[in-house]
Amino acid sequence: MSAPTSAPVTTADVATEHRQRLFIPGPTDVASVVLAAQCAPMIGHRSDEFEAMFAKCEAQLRTLFYTTARVYIVAASGTGLQEAAIRNLVGGRVVCFVNGAFSQRWHDVATGCDKQVVRVDIPWNTAVKPAQVEAALIAALAEGPVDAITVVHNETSTGVMSPIQEIAAVVRRLSPETLVLVDAVSSFGGVRIDTDAWGLDVVLTSSQKALALPPGLAFAAVSDRALAKATTVKGRGWYFDFVKLEKSLLKNTTPATPAISLMRSLSVQLDRIFAEGLEARFARHARLAARTQQWAVVNGFELMAEPGYASPTVTTITNTRGISVKQLNAYLSRHDMEISNGYGDYKDKAFRIAHMGEVQDGDLDRLFAAMEAFLAQ
Numbered sequence: 001m002s003a004p005t006s007a008p009v010t011t012a013d014v015a016t017e018h019r020q021r022l023f024i025p026g027p028t029d030v031a032s033v034v035l036a037a038q039c040a041p042m043i044g045h046r047s048d049e050f051e052a053m054f055a056k057c058e059a060q061l062r063t064l065f066y067t068t069a070r071v072y073i074v075a076a077s078g079t080g081l082q083e084a085a086i087r088n089l090v091g092g093r094v095v096c097f098v099n100g101a102f103s104q105r106w107h108d109v110a111t112g113c114d115k116q117v118v119r120v121d122i123p124w125n126t127a128v129k130p131a132q133v134e135a136a137l138i139a140a141l142a143e144g145p146v147d148a149i150t151v152v153h154n155e156t157s158t159g160v161m162s163p164i165q166e167i168a169a170v171v172r173r174l175s176p177e178t179l180v181l182v183d184a185v186s187s188f189g190g191v192r193i194d195t196d197a198w199g200l201d202v203v204l205t206s207s208q209k210a211l212a213l214p215p216g217l218a219f220a221a222v223s224d225r226a227l228a229k230a231t232t233v234k235g236r237g238w239y240f241d242f243v244k245l246e247k248s249l250l251k252n253t254t255p256a257t258p259a260i261s262l263m264r265s266l267s268v269q270l271d272r273i274f275a276e277g278l279e280a281r282f283a284r285h286a287r288l289a290a291r292t293q294q295w296a297v298v299n300g301f302e303l304m305a306e307p308g309y310a311s312p313t314v315t316t317i318t319n320t321r322g323i324s325v326k327q328l329n330a331y332l333s334r335h336d337m338e339i340s341n342g343y344g345d346y347k348d349k350a351f352r353i354a355h356m357g358e359v360q361d362g363d364l365d366r367l368f369a370a371m372e373a374f375l376a377q
């Protein structure tokens with residue numbers, strides 16, 4: 001698929017002079033040309049200029065989501081779209097698979113929206129497997145229809161990626177009317193997600209992760225059947241109502257005032273992403289992940305993710321050497337770099353290295369050299 005571009009961005013621009021500081025799983029560093037795009041003067045959001053920019057970005061996002069349906073662009077973070085998916089698409093029951101902190105959040109959002117929620121716990125550090133989805137869905141369907149399932153593609157808290165293509169195939173086979181809702185907040189833009197071909201009904205993401213944009217925008221690919229379902233669900237609210245968003249999208253705008261400056265940065269960054277090339281971008285993320293996993297093992301640590309399901313965007317490393325993650329980060333900060341501690345209960349028991357967005361091989365070279373110097377102390 002090809003996508004329209006407007007700015008004359010070249011591959012040379014993509015890798016220019018960027019020096020990564022943040023190896024945390026969001027927000028990630030933003031290229032200076034993308035940051036600078038936010039400083040352009042304000043324009044009216046009902047102007048031809050804004051609508052042209054909106055149309056261009058939405059078309060590019062459809063290409064990036066591998067969908068021909070639609071992509072809603074909202075001024076929010078990813079959690080807003082977790083809530084939108086629940087409020088628009090769940091009238092009755094939803095099955096939430098929980099294998100980490102962010103899938104747990106989606107479950108909490110669903111209960112917070114007062115839906116009938118079936119929670120399925122999967123051990124953290126492991127992926128949601130098709131067989132587990134099959135068993136849970138058969139059990140849930142025995143009690144009545146299921147409107148949707150929620151699953152997080154890439155659990156940022158543990159560095160585990162779940163096989164959403166296979167999961168969606170199971171759902172389609174067992175219950176064709178059940179929608180497949182996918183949080184791809186920390187994977188989208190770093191790994192290929194074939195929304196249409198895999199039969200995903202919602203794929204949502206935030207701007208501040210592998211897309212390497214400032215926080216504040218969120219994007220959701222929404223299938224035709226999901227939109228049709230939304231028209232039947234009561235209590236969709238207003239701001240995130242898919243039916244309202246669709247009406248505005250057809251006019252290349254949003255129902256409420258959009259984040260114009262962030263849209264400008266989005267427009268520039270999408271051109272940079274297509275200039276790099278999608279396959280090249282995904283290959284870069286896979287290569288950086290493999291290098292990070294190898295570095296961890298060679299340096300006497302273990303990987304937290306179960307084998308075969310390690311994330312291509314963030315690696316969680318079990319702190320088997322018992323180092324002080326705080327001191328490590330203090331050392332790294334003197335070299336203008338930062339990694340992440342383990343999430344929640346994993347604090348100090350693990351640490352996380354994000355290799356997403358703008359990170360290049362040379363950035364990992366610098367990071368690993370500094371970490372090895374710290375370990376040698």
Ligand SMILES: Cc1ncc(COP(=O)(O)O)c(C=O)c1O
Nearest residue numbers: 077078079102154156185186206
């Ligand atoms: C997988 C995942 N889902 C959801 C969220 C929440 O996203 P946001 O902070 O953009 O609301 C995060 C944030 O880190 C995440 O990693």
